[in-house]
Amino acid sequence: MRHWLLFLLLLLPCSLWFPSLALPQQGLALFGLAGVLWTTHILPEQHSALLIPVIALTQGLLPTEALLEIALAPIMAVFVFGFAFAALSRHQGLDRVILATIAQRSNGSERRACFILFCCTFAISMWTSNVVTAALILPLALMMTENKSLNYRYFICICIAYSATIGGMATQVGSSTSFIASNLIGIDFIGWMQWAMPISLLLWLLSIGLTSQYFKPEFGNDLSLPKLAIEPQQKLSLLIVCTTLTTFVFTAIFWREGKAYWGLIPLVGVLLMMAFKLLSLKLFFQSVKYRVLLIFVSAITLGTVLHNSGGGQLMVDAIMPTLTQLPLPLQLGLVLLFAAIVTELMSNVACASLMAPLLSLLLLPQGATEEQLALLVGMGCSFAFVLSTGTPSNSLVVNMASIPTKVLANIGWKVKLSLVTLLWAILLLH
Numbered sequence: 001m002r003h004w005l006l007f008l009l010l011l012l013p014c015s016l017w018f019p020s021l022a023l024p025q026q027g028l029a030l031f032g033l034a035g036v037l038w039t040t041h042i043l044p045e046q047h048s049a050l051l052i053p054v055i056a057l058t059q060g061l062l063p064t065e066a067l068l069e070i071a072l073a074p075i076m077a078v079f080v081f082g083f084a085f086a087a088l089s090r091h092q093g094l095d096r097v098i099l100a101t102i103a104q105r106s107n108g109s110e111r112r113a114c115f116i117l118f119c120c121t122f123a124i125s126m127w128t129s130n131v132v133t134a135a136l137i138l139p140l141a142l143m144m145t146e147n148k149s150l151n152y153r154y155f156i157c158i159c160i161a162y163s164a165t166i167g168g169m170a171t172q173v174g175s176s177t178s179f180i181a182s183n184l185i186g187i188d189f190i191g192w193m194q195w196a197m198p199i200s201l202l203l204w205l206l207s208i209g210l211t212s213q214y215f216k217p218e219f220g221n222d223l224s225l226p227k228l229a230i231e232p233q234q235k236l237s238l239l240i241v242c243t244t245l246t247t248f249v250f251t252a253i254f255w256r257e258g259k260a261y262w263g264l265i266p267l268v269g270v271l272l273m274m275a276f277k278l279l280s281l282k283l284f285f286q287s288v289k290y291r292v293l294l295i296f297v298s299a300i301t302l303g304t305v306l307h308n309s310g311g312g313q314l315m316v317d318a319i320m321p322t323l324t325q326l327p328l329p330l331q332l333g334l335v336l337l338f339a340a341i342v343t344e345l346m347s348n349v350a351c352a353s354l355m356a357p358l359l360s361l362l363l364l365p366q367g368a369t370e371e372q373l374a375l376l377v378g379m380g381c382s383f384a385f386v387l388s389t390g391t392p393s394n395s396l397v398v399n400m401a402s403i404p405t406k407v408l409a410n411i412g413w414k415v416k417l418s419l420v421t422l423l424w425a426i427l428l429l430h
Contacts, residue, residue, distance in 0.1 A: 007047050011054065018059045026061060027311025034302050035354055045347075046291040049298035061305045070300045078173045078189075078248065079296075080288060081266030082128040085241055087287035088279050089124075089136055092237045097230055099140055110144075111219040114156055117141060118163045122204055125167030126174045127245060129289075131392035133164040138400050155215040157401035158411060161393045162207045162385065169379050170200040177352040180299045181378035185360060185370045190249075195371055196378070199426055203379070206422060207415050214411050237278050244269030295349050303357035328366055332376060333424045335359060339380035340420050344390045352381040372427050379423055386412035 014033070018026050030052065037048035056062040088094070098120050106113035117140065125133040137160050145153040168174030172182055172192050182192040248265045273279040305311070326334070335355075343351045356377045363373055384390030386409050388398040397403060 003044055003047050006043060007051060010043075010051060014055050015058060018055070023061075024310035024314050026059060027306050027309025028314055029311075030055060030061065031302065031306050031311060031354070031357075034298075034350075046294055049291070049295040052298040053301045056301050056305050061309055062301060066304065067297075067301065070304070071297050073183075076293060076296070077264070077266045078127075079293060081244065081269055082173050083287045083289055084270045084273060084279060084284055086128045086132040086136075087283050088237055088241070088273055089132075091283060092234050092278060094136070094234060094237060097234050097238065098137070099143075100230055102140070108221050109219070110221070113144065114159070114219070117144070117156070118159055118204075118208060121160050121163035122167035122170075125164045126171045128174070129392075130161075130164035130168050130175075131396060133167070134160055134393040134396045137164070138396065142401065149218065151215040152217040153401060154403055154407055155211055155217040157397045157403060158215075158408065159208055159211050161391075161397040162211065162415065163204060164393045165382060165384070165391055166200055166204040166207060169203070169382055170197045175378070175382050176296065176299075176349045177381040178378040179296060180303075180349065180352040181356045181374045181376075181381075183300055185356075185374045187370065187374055192374065192378075193249075195375060199375065199379070199423070202426075203419050203422060206418060207385075210415050210418055211411055214414065233278060236276060237273070240269060240272050240276070240278070244272075299349060299353035302353055303360075306357040307361065328363075328368060329428050331363065331366070332368065332372065332427050335363070336376050336380045336424055336427070337420055339377065340383035340416055343381045343384045344387045348381045348384060348391065352377050355381065369430055372430050375423070375430075376427060380420070383416055383419060385416045385419075 010033075014029075018029065021029060033055075034048070034052055037043055037051065042048075043051070053062070053067055057064065057067060098117075101120070102113050102116050105116055117137065121133055121137045124136065138157065141156045141160055142153075145156055165175075169178055170193065172179040172189050178192060178196065182188075187195075244266060251265060270279075270284065274281055274284065339351060339355060356373075359373055359377060364370070382391075384394065388394050388405050388408060394408065398405060398408060
């Protein structure tokens with residue numbers, strides 16, 4: 001109740017103050033308010049996220065039709081499917097399927113089993129959040145590290161956190177920063193995926209290699225895992241999930257002008273889950289993270305208002321004289337490093353929401369491409385590898401696997417700086 005009271009106490013003064021400002025100053029004031037709310041956590045995330053579109057709507061900074069277009073974008077249906085998939089995984093025990101696959105394919109090789117586990121983590125994270133993916137995979141990792149050295153456990157569990165984070169960068173729905181950055185620039189689902197997928201794979205392989213070199217785990221060939229039978233309902237669950245995702249991706253590739261209808265495919269997938277009684281309606285509604293959807297709507301609203309009102313241009317005009325003295329490649333590198341550091345201290349959603357609209361106005365006129373900007377923000381704002389609080393998957397790994405924060409930080413800095421350097425080099429080649 002007190003949060004809603006504080007919500008109203010912030011809304012009322014803003015409603016009285018905003019009309020006295022010029023349009024560009026209103027956009028700038030909304031941006032400043034969002035920055036304060038998302039960095040200080042005066043209000044819970046969902047309350048802060050709701051306040052931004054409410055102010056934009058009531059002050060006429062964004063038409064109702066534009067807000068509805070943001071909220072009902074087809075890509076939101078894929079997020080809903082991701083939530084349903086996470087609930088289905090827990091309810092049907094799809095972790096047992098992964099364990100059965102590892103047992104069958106590894107042939108006792110610990111090295112091969114680890115790589116299969118990391119591949120599964122990367123692939124699952126493309127379609128649901130990194131924390132859900134880590135929560136699904138970590139129990140399997142802990143089972144594999146029983147009676148093993150600390151370095152072996154640290155290696156596997158930290159690589160799972162990295163795989164969950166980097167895998168999500170490959171699609172708009174796997175990472176909130178990818179969605180925010182690409183949406184503001186106007187890159188669609190396939191447009192993002194064709195750029196981000198190969199880059200994510202390179203970043204992922206480098207992070208696994210660096211972590212392996214740091215911990216030097218000793219692999220054996222005597223891995224023993226229980227060989228579990230896959231039940232019919234689990235097979236049906238996998239069939240629905242794979243068919244839905246395959247249909248969605250191929251439809252998006254070959255029917256790009258039908259973007260308005262893409263959202264029906266994942267929704268049909270959800271209906272099939274419930275029609276075959278693999279997922280109950282109650283469990284589905286409980287699985288939907290309305291807070292996450294609200295944050296996305298808020299982030300896109302903020303970027304749209306900042307751009308359309310002219311507030312972003314005011315900030316660019318103030319920063320431009322200093323920044324333009326540097327060559328564009330150096331600007332890209334410094335901004336990328338700044339994003340990778342800041343995202344350790346604030347949520348990646350807040351980081352991307354604040355940086356994407358500003359950088360689009362700042363860097364695009366200087367010759368940066370839309371792909372460069374989207375990849376810089378969408379990926380750079382997810383490079384949270386150092387602090388346990390940097391991303392939920394880090395926190396989960398530290399707590400479930402009892403990994404000291406110092407260990408995570410030591411390897412995290414090496415991985416962060418290496419990935420920043422690699423991504424910077426890739427951006428310069430575009």
